[in-house]
Amino acid sequence: MAVYTFTLNGKQTSVEVPSDTTLLETLREALGLTGTKEGCGKGECGACTVIVNGKAANACLIMTSQLAGADIRTIEGLGSDGVLDSLQTAFVETGAVQCGYCTPGMLMSARALLLKKSSPSTEEIRESIAGNLCRCTGYAKIVEAIRKAAVSARERGV
Amino acid sequence: MDVITPQNLQEALEELAKDPCAGVLAGGTDLLVKWKSNTINPPRVFTILGLQELNFIREEEGRLCIGPLVTHQDLAESAVVQRHAPLLAKACAQVGSLQIRNRGTIGGNLVTASPAGDTIPALVVLNASVVLQSAQGERQVPLREFITGPGKTVLQPGELLTAVSFPCMEATEVGFYRKLGQRQAMAISIVNLALKATLENAVIKDISIACGSVGPTVVELKRTANRLKGHSLDTSELRNIVVNAGDETNPISDIRASEEYRRQMVGELLYEGLQSLRRQSAG
Ligand SMILES: Cc1cc2nc3c(=O)[nH]c(=O)nc-3n(C[C@H](O)[C@H](O)[C@H](O)COP(=O)(O)OP(=O)(O)OC[C@H]3O[C@@H](n4cnc5c(N)ncnc54)[C@H](O)[C@@H]3O)c2cc1C
Numbered sequence: 001m002a003v004y005t006f007t008l009n010g011k012q013t014s015v016e017v018p019s020d021t022t023l024l025e026t027l028r029e030a031l032g033l034t035g036t037k038e039g040c041g042k043g044e045c046g047a048c049t050v051i052v053n054g055k056a057a058n059a060c061l062i063m064t065s066q067l068a069g070a071d072i073r074t075i076e077g078l079g080s081d082g083v084l085d086s087l088q089t090a091f092v093e094t095g096a097v098q099c100g101y102c103t104p105g106m107l108m109s110a111r112a113l114l115l116k117k118s119s120p121s122t123e124e125i126r127e128s129i130a131g132n133l134c135r136c137t138g139y140a141k142i143v144e145a146i147r148k149a150a151v152s153a154r155e156r157g158v
Numbered sequence: 159m160d161v162i163t164p165q166n167l168q169e170a171l172e173e174l175a176k177d178p179c180a181g182v183l184a185g186g187t188d189l190l191v192k193w194k195s196n197t198i199n200p201p202r203v204f205t206i207l208g209l210q211e212l213n214f215i216r217e218e219e220g221r222l223c224i225g226p227l228v229t230h231q232d233l234a235e236s237a238v239v240q241r242h243a244p245l246l247a248k249a250c251a252q253v254g255s256l257q258i259r260n261r262g263t264i265g266g267n268l269v270t271a272s273p274a275g276d277t278i279p280a281l282v283v284l285n286a287s288v289v290l291q292s293a294q295g296e297r298q299v300p301l302r303e304f305i306t307g308p309g310k311t312v313l314q315p316g317e318l319l320t321a322v323s324f325p326c327m328e329a330t331e332v333g334f335y336r337k338l339g340q341r342q343a344m345a346i347s348i349v350n351l352a353l354k355a356t357l358e359n360a361v362i363k364d365i366s367i368a369c370g371s372v373g374p375t376v377v378e379l380k381r382t383a384n385r386l387k388g389h390s391l392d393t394s395e396l397r398n399i400v401v402n403a404g405d406e407t408n409p410i411s412d413i414r415a416s417e418e419y420r421r422q423m424v425g426e427l428l429y430e431g432l433q434s435l436r437r438q439s440a441g
Pocket residue numbers: 042043044181182183184185186187188189190191206226227252253254255258261262263264265266267268269270274275276277313317318319320344345346347
């Protein structure tokens with residue numbers, strides 16, 4: 001066991017876990033943040049997507065011990081005090097959620113894209129979620145929701 | 159599995175020398191998948207991901223030198239790589255998904271030595287070599303000799319791959335990279351093909367062609383390359399030359415595609431590549 005310290009959703013966080021604990025296990029089991037999902041456990045489905053130092057990454061393929069000092073954002077860090085993030089609102093309003101299992105990962109991939117590009121093209125939106133599988137929606141609504149969120153953020157000037 | 163974090167390259171090399179059974183962990187997109195499926199189970203791994211001295215892209219005396227920790231996404235987006243080796247940027251952009259490209263490194267791609275590895279054919283036509291460093295010293299090995307079989311390289315216990323380098327492409331050179339998979343994202347290639355050619359008024363003076371997923375390691379189409387030399391990219395002869403290009407490869411049938419399909423696609427991708435070179439040479 002060792003103690004690892006990083007910034008999680010804006011707060012300095014320390015956890016004590018074995019050195020071969022994945023970030024996904026640390027989030028879900030050591031920290032009780034179960035918003036991040038496990039699908040395949042091997043990088044293929046994107047259900048576990050989080051943002052590490054501004055970039056989308058699969059939490060199932062990162063060791064917690066590789067994250068000392070990193071800045072990590074999870075689905076729990078979107079929105080605040082019960083107010084939804086603009087992407088979450090757009091997903092709800094567009095009907096981009098069915099069973100919801102892929103949704104946290106989709107939202108984090110989309111957030112990572114919008115962090116980098118405030119006006120992404122449809123092609124860029126599709127590319128940003130190419131590593132996120134959804135077995136329900138058929139993706140069209142998800143792409144539309146991300147586009148809507150980008151437009152509304154621009155209109156609000158944020 | 160104990161994950162140990164050396165503080166610098168020197169320390170990593172010294173620790174590896176003492177503990178040759180230990181593994182090396184970079185982005186983890188190959189190693190952790192194998193570890194989770196119990197294909198490998200090293201008692202200890204050294205994570206080198208934090209070693210900033212292994213994360214660089216430099217232009218040095220006409221060569222592009224790339225640190226092993228540079229990720230596929232950083233390579234795909236690098237202006238220097240796009241200028242001096244656009245076909246490598248293209249190959250990196252085709253790897254997995256954004257999540258995988260944000261973590262997976264070029265060093266990990268080469269050491270994994272998968273027959274389908276996307277950077278390998280690109281780096282072969284670029285005439286790349288790798289630097290292998292241990293506590294005892296370093297050696298430089300041409301990439302063509304580095305990979306000896308599927309998943310096999312000449313890397314010795316205690317050695318790290320510490321750089322990849324190749325000559326920057328010249329103004330007279332043009333390149334191409336194409337991956338054929340079952341879907342555009344996240345697919346292991348059925349066939350991939352890299353090309354680099356020297357042109358003079360659209361005539362092929364020199365050409366290198368390398369394909370992945372059609373043999374145990376990357377396959378270079380030397381006979382076809384020889385037949386193409388001296389031909390203009392505008393001639394209709396090209397079709398006849400590329401049609402049998404697949405005969406130089408040795409593919410297998412698997413769940414992704416049959417041997418026959420792969421062989422045929424080698425010729426098709428090559429033809430597509432030559433058409434792309436023609437468009438590039440026309441400006
Ligand atoms: C879902 C998914 C999709 C993928 N799609 C593709 C694809 O389309 N194309 C493709 O080519 N690959 C693909 N890969 C494979 C993988 O992402 C790449 O090979 C990647 O480049 C590996 O780099 P890494 O840093 O993650 O390596 P790691 O997993 O950290 O290491 C891989 C191997 O290399 C060794 N190693 C790493 N760096 C060094 C070094 N500097 N010195 C010595 N040894 C070293 C490790 O010990 C290990 O044996 C995919 C993987 C996944 C999980």
